Amino acid sequence: MTERLIEEPGRDVLLDIYRRANLIYQADERFRAMILGGQLQIIYYSPRGQEIVSAATMAALAPDDYLVTTYRGVHDQLAKGIPPRDLWAEFAGKAAGTCKGKGGPMHITHPETGVMVTTGIVGSGLPIANGLALASQLEGDGKVTVVCFGDAATNIGAFHESLNMAQIWRLPVIFLCQNNLYGEHTPQAMSTGCAEIIDRAIGYGIRGVQVNGNDAFAMYAAAREAVARARAGEGPTFIEAKTFRFFGHLLGDDSHYIPAEEMAAAKAADPIPAYRRALLDRQIPEAELDAIDAGIAATVEEAATSALAAGYPEPSEIRVDVLAGEIAA
C-alpha cells in the first residue's frame, strides 16, 4: 500500500468543518434545553464533546456517500447533512420528520443525504454497512460507507465478523469507532480486554488508524485517507477516534462513575472552543466565525420552532411505510 502525504486542509474545508461542528453544538444545546424544559419527551444521548469527530469525518465525504450510525448519532446525522428542520420534526414525532414521525430519534433515516440507518442495537450497524458497501462495489457507483459506533460496540460479535468480511472482500467501508472511553456506565477497562481498541484491527489484517478525534486536523486527515483508499478499491479502514462525552450515557445521567478530574480534564480540552482558537490562530477573522454562528443560531431556531408547530401523523398513516407491501386493516 502506498502512503499518502496529507497536507493541512484549505480555508474552505476548515470553515466547512467549523460550520458542521457548531451546528451540532448549537443543536445539542437546544435539544437538551427543550427536553429539560418539557417541550420534547425523548430519551436523548448527547454527542456533546464528540462534535469534531463527525464534523471532520463528514467533511471528507461526498454528499451521496453512505452513513450508518447509532442512538448517539445526532452529531453524525447533522454533519452528514440532514436538514435540521426535518431531523427536529422526527425527534418531535411529527409528520414532517425524516420518517414521517414514526421512527423517532433512535431510527433516523434520510437516504437523500446518505443517512441509511440509525440503530439502537449495539454493533448492528456494521454488517448493514458492509451490505451497503458491497452494493456499491458490485454496482461500481464509487460510494463509500461510513459506520459509526462506540468503543463498547467493539466487544460485540458483529464487529469482529464485519471487520473480517470487509477485509476479505476489500469493501469500500470505513469503521469509525468513536471511543468516548465508556459504554453506558462502564469504564472501558471493565468491559474490554485489550488496552488499545485499535489493536483489534491487527487480527483481521485491516488497516487501523488511531487518532485524536477531537483534533479536527488529525481527524480530517485520517478520514480523507480512508475515503481515498476505499474509493481506490484498496478496501476498508478501521479508525479509532479518541474522544469524550460530556453528559454521560443519556440525558439525566449524573456521571457519578466518571472521576471528577477525568471529566474536568475533558471539559478543559473542549473541542469546540479549541477548534475556534485553531482557526483564529490561522488568521481566520473572528467576525467570519461569528457570522457562521449567527446563521446556525437562526437555522436551529427555525428548526426547533417549526418542529413544535408541526402536526403529528394522521392515525390513518399508522400502517403506511411500516412493512413492505400492504397490511390488511
Ligand SMILES: Cc1ncc(C[n+]2csc(CCOP(=O)(O)OP(=O)(O)O)c2C)c(N)n1
Ligand atoms: C446488543 C445490545 N446490547 C446492549 C445494549 C444496551 N446498550 C445501549 S448503549 C450501550 C453502551 C454502548 O457503548 P458504546 O458502544 O461505547 O457507545 P456510546 O454510547 O459510548 O456512544 C449498551 C450496552 C444494546 N442497545 N444493544
Ligand SMILES: [Mg+2]
Ligand atoms: Mg462509548
